[in-house]
Amino acid sequence: MLTLQVIKENTDEVISRLAKKHFDAKEVIAQVLEADKNRRATQSELDATLAELNGLSKTIGQMMKEGRKEEAETARARVAEMKEGVKYLEAQMKAFDEELQSLLVTIPNLPSEQVPEGRVAEDNVVERTGGVVPELYDGAVPHWDLAKKYDLIDFELGVKITGAGFPVYKGKGARLQRALINFFLDNARDAGYLEVQPPYVVNEASGYGTGQLPDKEGQMYLAQLDNLYLIPTAEVPVTNIYRDVILSENDLPIKNTAYSACFRREAGSYGKDVRGLNRLHQFDKVEIVQIQHPDKSYESLQEMVNYVQTLVDKLELPWRILRLCGGDMSFTSALTFDFEVYSAAQERWLEVSSVSNFESYQANRLKCRFKSEDKKPQLCHTLNGSALALPRIVAALLENNQTPNGIRVPKALVPYAGFEMID
Template sequence: MLTIRQITEDTEVVIRGLEKKHFKDAKATIDQVIALNDKRRNAQNKLDSNLSEVNNLSKSIGMLMKEGKKDEAETAKSRVADIKESNKSIQAEMDQASEDMQNLLYTIPNVPYDSVPEGVGADDNVVEKMGGMETELPKDALPHWELAKKYDLIDFDLGVKITGAGFPVYKGKGARLQRALINFFLDEAREAGYLEIMPPTVVNAASGYGTGQLPDKEGQMYHCNLDDLYLIPTAEVPVTNIYRDVILDEKQLPIKNCAYTQCFRREAGSYGKDVRGLNRLHEFSKIEIVRIDKPEHSKESHQEMLNHVEGLLKKLELPYRILRLCGGDMSFTAALCFDFEVYSEAQQRWLEVSSVSNFDSYQANRLKCRYRTANKKTELCHTLNGSALALPRIVAALLENNQTPEGIRIPKALVPYCGFDMID
């Protein structure tokens, strides 16, 4: 959530940033926020003025009574009563303005950094870097859903029977490959200094608001109506909310957490070839890395996270590219975001496997996540997170890019985790 100070002091910068994200009616919305804030402040000033007058009158009443000026004392008492009655409506007006402003702020996305390119959608993203190993496949190369069937690794039809489309069942070496990747990613994160967390996979609405999934993405989350709980779309939500309503000491920063969870996304409106097999699921495994940091260090932390994810893809021997997302393709809450994609030779297309984002103070302001500086001043933290990594498309690329006439080769880094070097 944008801060009132940011909006009032850098109004034009905020409006230009929102326009870069193609936020509709940016100027009108910001003007409305400023008007509500002015209304709230004017009411507060009136309440403060009335309180000062009541305090002065209250002091004078006792003196007037001592001096025998009973009529003047009664007039003062009557004035105090009138002011207190008036304060009720002023307080109600201030509370309403505050509530309306807060609700409006929830609907406004984060302002992108200047380094975010202009653009409307995915076609306008900028390729920052390409790397990884080139792949040569047999002429009769198969997509991963055919390989999964051929080697009895994943049963998509059984998942439909048990639950529905988008909930695959992993079997045998397919299940072991999943577990191997989870352990590999967690071990790599721990070696990079991340503290492992095992959070709940359902959260309350306050947590959804804290990280910005609500009210923006409620249609994409599974909602348990009876208990008003949400299945998490990513471990970002529960892990970042650990620090909701917390004041950290400056010496604790940066905080580095990682977590493996199942993730749940409705993916409403998804259809066609892009959702075949593992390309787009309703339930999937993911390892998330989360950082809480000081503003002056968050860009450095962001680069360290990008380096970490790139290192994972190198160890998995996959062709990859890094995209700097344009304003129109960024998430609601991000100020800067890079996507990692791996290339699927069999499908002849790029598959997104990670987004690494810096949210600046946007989430922290929602969360009331702050830190106390050495001079005892309280400041908002910066929050960052990224997938390291999401499994489904990694599995798809591993199966497709490593197929040989003898079977599917396992990258060297995964062999100790899998217990086998070939799927045949």
Template sequence: MLTLKVITENPEEVIRRLAIKHFDGKAVIGQIIELDKIRRDSQSLLDANLAGLNQASKEIGRLMKEGRKEEAETARNKVAAMKEGNKALEEAKHNAEEGMHALLVTIPNLPHESVPEGNGADDNVCEKMGGVIPELPEDALPHWDLAKKYDLIDFELGVKISGAGFPVYKGYGARLQRALVNFFLDNAREAGYLEIQPPYVVNADSGYGTGQLPDKEGQMYHANLDDLYLIPTAEVPVTNIYRDVILNESDFPVKNTAYSACFRREAGSYGKDVRGLNRLHQFDKVEIVRIDKPEHSYQSLQEMVDYVETLVNKLELPWRILRLCGGDISFTSALTFDFEVYSAAQKRWLEVSSVSNFESYQANRLKCRYRDVDKKTQLCHTLNGSALALPRIVAALLENNQTPEGIRIPEQLIPYTGFDLIK
């Protein structure tokens, strides 16, 4: 959530930057500034009335001591009228604050100045590429056919048990899943991230804190009876560890990693892009989360991008890094880099990671703060990234490494799988 200070100090600049995200902020920013004036005017009058009430109370006491009862009674009536006026001012102030908050949560984060303008995915900017795209024979199979051929993943059984988008992993497929989770967690730990095992359900306050609520409420699975939400990513519970927490400057950078199952309704997703592992309702992911001070957060973002690059290199996958444009970046992010790997049988790029800096947007919602060297309290910056999401990694691994003898396992993954070939 944007701070009121940011909005009121330079509203025209806020409106300009929001337009990069294709958000017309002129009307809502104007409403917030108007409500803030009502709030401030009400508070000013309340402060003045409070001083007047204190003075009047002293005057009543003096009049009573002097035996001037009629004048004291008149003063009492004046005090009663002032108190009634204060109730109206308190209500006006409260309504203004409530109205501002309701509007503030509808405004996305401001994009960083380096976010390119654009309407959607086609306008994202490729920053870097690496790896070698394999040359497969014409009869190369997509991962859903390989999964069936080698009995790795049963999509139909998942439909029977739960519905589409809930695959069942079997044999080598299940072992590959477990191997990748452990591989990603071990790499994160070696890179200095503290491992967390979070809950898979969160309350509404947690969803609000990281920005899933109210923006993405329709995309989350909701347990109505208990008012709990299945997590769409471990970012939500892990970042909420720091809700209502005041850190010390010496704590930075806070670095956490967590494995979790992730649950997403993916409402409105149809067509060829959802086949096989390309888009699921339940999938596994290892997440990295950082909390940092503002002046260091973009260095942290680069370190996170560099780290994810080491993972795709170790898995011997062809990859590219995209800087997301204003039309494709998320509601809460200030700057996002997407990692994509090439799926050689599908002949398309698949997103496997988003690494983002939210600046103080989430921290303001979370009340995640720190004390600087002058003991002043300031908002932290929060960052997170997938490191990595499994489904499309598995899709690319299966497709890119298929051979007449079987599916080859990348060398650095073999100690985790316990086998070098799926056959």
């Protein structure tokens, strides 16, 4: 979340920049400033009361020594009265703190100056493109038909076992999943990322730390008995490794990668976008996360974007990179680049990765800081990206590489899959 200091010192700028995200911040910023004013006034009154209380308490013993019992009793009565006042003021302080916190978490992150104007996905800016869109043979079909033809993915069986959006991968379909996971992890490790294996469920504090709570609780699965959330992405547990941690400046950047299953309710999704692998409730993904010095986070963001590009290049997929406009960005992001690959049989672009810089927004929630010599701890910057999400990668691989004699496996993936063709 934004720091109170940033809001107080740059009020007009905060309101203006949030307008690029089409968020009208005037009312909530006014409420924040009023709550802070009330809290500071109460704190001043509390400090003055405590100072008077301490001073008066010290005089009671002296009064008793001097035989001024009546004055001492009057002072004791005043001390008791003031202690009740202190309790009241402390309760007020707690209420103002809670009010301030509840207001701050409703304010999105400030968009970077690099974010283009726009309201919807069509306003996103194409940064660059690569790869070759294949020309398919007559009779080519979308991936859901290929999955059935070659017995790779059973969508109906998933419905039987769990429900829509939980497919069952079989045979070479399952092996292709495992091949992609290992391929992505090996590439991430070669790029300097430390592999971790995180839990698939997190507590409220973790969901709050990375910004899923209280903004997106309706999109997460909740295990109510234990009050734990199934993770929507490995970003959540991996970034929370550094919650309430003060790092050394020399530790930065920290680079982690993790494979996990991801769980999303995807409430409200319908239509052609949910066909086959296009949108699932459970899917596999490899994530990359960086904890970086504020002066170097945008350099790291570009490094991460370039890295993800190498993955889609190695998979021989046609791709494009979009710089998201203000209206299409997430609540927590300062700048996001989306990767899309072209699905030849569906004749449409499919999003397979988002790479984002959150600046200090997550770090402030997480209390993730770094310290250099002779300086106070500062907030880190956090970044993450999908490298990559599997479902739409698989959809594009199956569709783009289909031939009359089977489906070709990209050369870089063959050592991982153990086969060159799906037939």
